[in-house]
Amino acid sequence: MNRLYTADVPDKADIEYALSLQYPAQMAELFAFADEIRRRYIGDGILLRGIVEFSNNCDNTCKYCGLNKTNTNLKRYKLTDRQILNCIEQIAGAGIGTVVLQSGEQAELDPNWFAGLIREIKTRFDIAITLSVGERTFDDYALWKEAGADRYLLKIETTNRQLYQNLHPQMSFDNRLKCSRDLKTLGYQNGSGSIIGLAGQTISDIADDILFFAGEQFDMLGIGPFIPHPATALSDCPPGGVEMVLKTIAVTRIITKDAHIPATTAIGSLNGNDYRPDALIAGANVLMPNFTPQPWRQLYEIYPGKRCVTEAPGTCGQCIDMMANAIGRTIDLSRGDSLKKKRNKCA
Numbered sequence: 001m002n003r004l005y006t007a008d009v010p011d012k013a014d015i016e017y018a019l020s021l022q023y024p025a026q027m028a029e030l031f032a033f034a035d036e037i038r039r040r041y042i043g044d045g046i047l048l049r050g051i052v053e054f055s056n057n058c059d060n061t062c063k064y065c066g067l068n069k070t071n072t073n074l075k076r077y078k079l080t081d082r083q084i085l086n087c088i089e090q091i092a093g094a095g096i097g098t099v100v101l102q103s104g105e106q107a108e109l110d111p112n113w114f115a116g117l118i119r120e121i122k123t124r125f126d127i128a129i130t131l132s133v134g135e136r137t138f139d140d141y142a143l144w145k146e147a148g149a150d151r152y153l154l155k156i157e158t159t160n161r162q163l164y165q166n167l168h169p170q171m172s173f174d175n176r177l178k179c180s181r182d183l184k185t186l187g188y189q190n191g192s193g194s195i196i197g198l199a200g201q202t203i204s205d206i207a208d209d210i211l212f213f214a215g216e217q218f219d220m221l222g223i224g225p226f227i228p229h230p231a232t233a234l235s236d237c238p239p240g241g242v243e244m245v246l247k248t249i250a251v252t253r254i255i256t257k258d259a260h261i262p263a264t265t266a267i268g269s270l271n272g273n274d275y276r277p278d279a280l281i282a283g284a285n286v287l288m289p290n291f292t293p294q295p296w297r298q299l300y301e302i303y304p305g306k307r308c309v310t311e312a313p314g315t316c317g318q319c320i321d322m323m324a325n326a327i328g329r330t331i332d333l334s335r336g337d338s339l340k341k342k343r344n345k346c347a
């Protein structure tokens with residue numbers, strides 16, 4: 001663990017060793033070490049990001065995702081500007097300093113409409129904006145940055161090119177990587193991440209993902225389990241294992257040190273259990289309460305059994321407070337900007 005922590009470029013064999021730990025006592029030691037690094041670099045505050053899933057329209061055919069366009073049974077929606085702004089009013093009203101605007105990926109999303117919405121949000125609310133609408137052109141990303149967007153989430157999902165290609169038949173790994181690097185060039189606080197437990201994924205692949213995260217110096221990293229969706233090609237595959245997700249979060253924390261790492265909704269929805277507290281004591285420091293209004297929230301069904309899917313928006317507050325209390329942590333309502341940029345500026 002100390003070698004992972006101190007090495008400029010960690011040894012892949014050390015990462016694989018940590019990811020292979022099986023005995024509960026050894027895993028507990030790994031999680032405790034990661035938790036201590038989290039405390040040292042970030043503190044005890046759990047940052048909140050209010051998420052608004054403003055459309056489930058998608059042109060892609062990602063084999064694991066319930067929103068993929070071949071799922072013709074799914075009723076599609078797009079919220080109006082007024083509905084989106086209402087959600088943001090609730091997020092700002094709850095004192096939360098960041099909104100995440102997420103949707104499927106669709107060519108029809110008008111970049112100028114989106115830029116106008118971003119401008120309006122920035123005029124009306126003192127809030128950081130994270131976008132997560134998939135792969136776009138450099139010019140679109142530039143337009144939205146110029147309009148006031150602060151951050152972008154574009155998970156690489158897996159760094160195994162062959163596996164990536166199998167799972168995303170119409171997409172290109174190189175383009176995803178290009179988009180991710182374009183976002184960094186444009187000065188976005190840049191987020192990536194991976195899905196754990198994809199069929200065919202090995203420990204070596206996950207170790208490569210972590211080395212990629214470290215090499216690209218991401219500001220935010222979302223790591224969650226694969227959860228099979230019945231209307232997808234992977235419906236019969238088993239879900240990702242909670243222990244492997246927690247080990248990946250822990251090793252990512254130890255190596256990247258101050259990246260913002262959410263306890264993802266997926267780890268809160270695995271096999272009907274809420275493992276977010278486990279993630280928060282294994283290196284994670286962010287929660288993402290859902291502010292998508294009903295009935296649309298139930299239609300953003302990436303995978304079945306998604307946490308809080310039947311709740312009214314804004315009801316997550318109490319549950320989140322209890323979760324923080326139970327593990328001796330506090331809720332941090334600030335914008336929660338990248339700590340990396342601050343550290344780099346100080347260096």
Ligand code: SAM
Binds near residue numbers: 064103135194227228
């Ligand atoms: N369209 C955007 C994009 O491609 O980045 C964002 C929306 S996409 C639904 C958000 C994330 O959902 C993906 O990055 C993927 O990791 C996750 N996801 C989709 N299907 C999943 C599944 N079956 N199990 C776990 N995570 C899944």
Ligand code: FES
Binds near residue numbers: 058061067
């Ligand atoms: Fe498009 Fe998942 S396939 S959001």
